[in-house]
Amino acid sequence: MFGQQIRITDNLDVLLGVLPTQIRDAVERQPNLEELLEVVLDLGREPEARFPGRAVRLSEGFVRPDDMQYVISRVGTFGKDNRAGIERTLHRISAIRNRVGEIIGLTCRVGRAVFGTVDIVRDVIESGQSVLLVGRPGVGKTTLLREAARVLSDEVAKRVVVVDTSNEIAGDGDIPHPGIGRARRMQVPVPELQHAVMIEAVENHMPEVIVIDEIGTEAEALAARTIAERGVQLIATAHGNTLDNLLQNPTLCDLVGGIQAVTLGDEEARRRGTQKTVLERKAPPTFEVVIEIQEQDRLAVHHDVAHVVDRFLRGDVPRAEIRTRTPEGEVRISGNGEPPAAPAPADGHPPAARRPHRIVRIYPYAVSRNRLERAIRELRVPVEIANTLSEADLLLTLKSQEKRQPKRLRDAGTRGVPMHIIKSNTISQIEAVLRSIFGVEDRQGSDEVALREVEEAISEVMASAQPVELSPQNSYIRRLQHQFIQRYGLSSESKGTDPFRRVVIYPH
Numbered sequence: 001m002f003g004q005q006i007r008i009t010d011n012l013d014v015l016l017g018v019l020p021t022q023i024r025d026a027v028e029r030q031p032n033l034e035e036l037l038e039v040v041l042d043l044g045r046e047p048e049a050r051f052p053g054r055a056v057r058l059s060e061g062f063v064r065p066d067d068m069q070y071v072i073s074r075v076g077t078f079g080k081d082n083r084a085g086i087e088r089t090l091h092r093i094s095a096i097r098n099r100v101g102e103i104i105g106l107t108c109r110v111g112r113a114v115f116g117t118v119d120i121v122r123d124v125i126e127s128g129q130s131v132l133l134v135g136r137p138g139v140g141k142t143t144l145l146r147e148a149a150r151v152l153s154d155e156v157a158k159r160v161v162v163v164d165t166s167n168e169i170a171g172d173g174d175i176p177h178p179g180i181g182r183a184r185r186m187q188v189p190v191p192e193l194q195h196a197v198m199i200e201a202v203e204n205h206m207p208e209v210i211v212i213d214e215i216g217t218e219a220e221a222l223a224a225r226t227i228a229e230r231g232v233q234l235i236a237t238a239h240g241n242t243l244d245n246l247l248q249n250p251t252l253c254d255l256v257g258g259i260q261a262v263t264l265g266d267e268e269a270r271r272r273g274t275q276k277t278v279l280e281r282k283a284p285p286t287f288e289v290v291i292e293i294q295e296q297d298r299l300a301v302h303h304d305v306a307h308v309v310d311r312f313l314r315g316d317v318p319r320a321e322i323r324t325r326t327p328e329g330e331v332r333i334s335g336n337g338e339p340p341a342a343p344a345p346a347d348g349h350p351p352a353a354r355r356p357h358r359i360v361r362i363y364p365y366a367v368s369r370n371r372l373e374r375a376i377r378e379l380r381v382p383v384e385i386a387n388t389l390s391e392a393d394l395l396l397t398l399k400s401q402e403k404r405q406p407k408r409l410r411d412a413g414t415r416g417v418p419m420h421i422i423k424s425n426t427i428s429q430i431e432a433v434l435r436s437i438f439g440v441e442d443r444q445g446s447d448e449v450a451l452r453e454v455e456e457a458i459s460e461v462m463a464s465a466q467p468v469e470l471s472p473q474n475s476y477i478r479r480l481q482h483q484f485i486q487r488y489g490l491s492s493e494s495k496g497t498d499p500f501r502r503v504v505i506y507p508h
Contacts, residue, residue, distance in 0.1 A: 010112040012036065015091040018074040019108070020067045023047050026058035038109040042096075043068060071106055076172045078103075080190055085172020090179065092168065111171070113179035114140075118147035120299060120323050120331050124289055126156055130234040132255060132286075134241060135293030137415070141237040142168050142213055144293065148235045149211045150181035158233075161186060161207040165194045169213055183211065195223040202227050212236040216413060221254050225286045234287065239416040243290050243302055247312065248394055248437070249418035256290065257309050258282035261436075279313045279439065281306065297325040315439075359384055360437065363392035363417070365408055366401045368425050375430040381438045394418045396433060398425060424468040425460060428453035432471070450477045454484050457505050461490060465507045469495075472502040 012033070016024045019039065027039060027049050039058075040048045043065065047058040075093045076084045082095045090111025095103045117140065124131060125148045133141045146169050153160040160183035162169050162176070167187065170176035176185040184205065188197045194212075198220065201210055215224055215238045228234055238255060240246045246256050253259055260282040285305040292300040300320035302308045308318045322334045363386040364372050376383045386392035395412045402409065402421050412419060420437075422429040450473050457468040470481065478494055481503045485492045491506045 010034075010110055011089045011091070012110060014086055014089050015039075015108060015110060018071050018086065018093075020070045022061075023058055023067070030056060036110050038107055041067065041071065041106045041108070043104040068103060068106065071108070072103060081166060083166060085167050087173030088171060088175055088177060090168070090171045090177055111168075112143075113146065113177065114143050115147065115150075115179075117144055117296075118151050120297070120325050121291060121301065122151065124291070124301060124303075125151065125235065127289075128233055129288040130228050130286065131236075131289045131291060132246075133235075133237045133291050133293060134243070134246065134416070136241050139293045140296050141293055145169055145211055145213055145235060145237060146179045149183040149209075150179060152209050152235075153183040154181035158208045159206060160184070160209045160211060161201045161205055162211045163188065163194065163198050163201055163213075165191055165213060169211065195219040198223040198227060202230060202232055207232060209233045209235060214239065215252065215255065218251050218254075221252055221286070224255065228286045236287070239413055240418070241416055242292050243305075243308065243318070244312075245393075245416060245418050246290070247309065248420075250421070251419075254283070255286045256305050257285040259313065279436075281309050281313065285309065292320065299323045361386040361391055361393045363387075363389050363395045363412075365395055365397040366425075367396050367398060367422070367430065371425065371427045372396070372430055375427050375434055379431060379434050379438075381434050383434065389415065389417065392417055394420060394437075396420050396422070396430070399423045424457060424470070426453055426456040426468070428456060429471065450481060451484060454481045454503070454505070458485060458488050458490065461505050461507050462488070467507070468505050470503045470505070472496070472500045474498075475501075478503050 016027060019027065023039070023041070026047070027033070027036070030036070030049060030051075032051065035051050037050045037052065040050065041063045044062050046060065047063055049056045049058055071093070075086055078084045078095050082097065084093045084095070085091060086093070090113055092109045092111055094107045094109065096105030096107075098104050118125060121131075121144075131148075133144060135141050149160050149162050149169070152158045160181075162180055162183050162185045164170050164176075164185050165188040170180045170185040176183075184207075186197055186201050186205075188194050195217070198210065198212060201207060210227055210232055212220075212224070212234065213236070215221060215236050224234060224236065238246065238252055240249060240252065243256065246252050247259060258281065259279050261277055262280045263277050288303075288305055290302040290305050290308075292302070294300060300322055302318060302320050312318050324332050324334075326332065359382045361384045362372065369385060372385060376385075389395065389408065389412060395409070395417050397409065397419060399421050402419070409419065420433045422433060450471070453470055457470055460466075461468050473481065478501065482492050482494075485503075485505055490508065492503050493506075494501055495504055496502055
């Protein structure tokens with residue numbers, strides 16, 4: 001199986017043309033100019049050109065305010081995301097502002113249209129199935145999206161609409177970059193409206209295919225499901241590196257069918273050879289195929305996502321179809337994408353469901369590290385506490401932090417790190433998250449667990465003088481919790497409606 005010759009076009013001269021003359025001349029003197037990634041201009045510092053694995057100072061002089069103004073006056077308007085572009089190119093100029101809104105830094109990033117990359121998964125793209133691309137930032141997701149739009153609109157002659165939130169797919173300006181072929185482009189005025197533009201594209205323009213970059217919110221995931229249910233093919237990217245990441249992300253797991261806990265009857269649990277509470281897929285997946293872009297020339301393809309997720313939740317590690325492109329341009333496929341069948345036990349009964357026992361690195365944000373360590377010890381689960389976000393598999397934080405959306409949580413979203421949310425900083429709620437991740441059965445009685453949680457919450461309220469919300473319970477257990485709280489001279493009330501009614505503890 002042979003792929004097409006890959007061609008790259010970047011209109012580099014257009015980007016260099018917006019730079020001050022002395023800086024442009026210094027860039028043009030660099031060897032291997034075709035590998036240039038970006039030019040960085042920071043007020044009062046030396047200008048810098050960045051290449052893969054190295055950075056080059058372009059002059060001994062410092063960047064002056066008139067240098068900044070020279071660039072700003074030659075590019076498009078900066079939006080709320082502090083990004084601008086150059087019309088009919090894929091180059092991106094990003095701004096850093098001071099406290100009063102003045103631009104004091106510019107990152108002039110080279111945008112390249114790469115033709116021929118889609119050949120490695122062209123059969124999947126042309127199948128008519130909805131395809132979700134995942135992978136780390138910078139691995140080539142947007143490049144593959146752009147190529148998919150071009151191939152489907154030009155060579156397959158389908159009606160394609162690109163929903164372009166940050167102008168990264170089709171470039172700046174009113175006329176889209178030729179890299180998307182005959183596909184039509186709908187720009188998004190502010191990122192918060194991406195889901196609305198997705199629905200508008202379907203209702204107003206009758207597309208057969210919609211191409212979307214970075215589905216990252218619950219509203220966008222819901223819009224994607226609505227579009228797929230109308231029979232429109234979706235080609236999209238999402239925050240996350242693997243299918244496993246998506247399953248652990250409460251916001252985005254609906255894209256692959258979602259997860260719900262199901263309580264089995266005694267007879268069914270014995271028949272399956274499992275515990276009574278098991279995890280199952282909640283709904284049909286929005287995307288039938290998930291492609292993990294591991295490297296530019298190496299992809300893992302999960303066909304029949306519903307089947308893959310079902311096997312994963314039963315404890316079988318899915319085996320993806322691996323596609324690689326050789327230096328000669330040949331595409332090689334290994335594996336058929338089917339998970340290996342579990343060996344049958346000697347007694348003939350089905351194997352018990354299990355979750356993979358790999359070590360999970362958790363980064364706690366505003367969550368007590370000591371309590372997390374204690375919960376890990378007591379449940380004996382394979383968890384390491386990550387010291388930095390970059391080495392984490394998932395982030396654990398509080399509901400109050402999720403509402404505030406501090407920079408660390410926004411960074412986690414950008415990196416595709418799944419987030420698990422707890423309402424209060426108690427061992428009980430931390431343990432509940434760990435049980436859901438590893439499928440650990442809670443062997444304590446519900447009364448004991450509820451009273452243990454209220455005891456921890458009382459200590460937290462007395463230490464922090466802030467209200468703490470407990471887990472939902474039935475009326476009998478809530479009454480026990482209220483009585484326990486009164487002994488400590490604190491006040492409480494029940495909020496919400498059954499089966500989600502719960503107790504809130506207030507300080508003095």
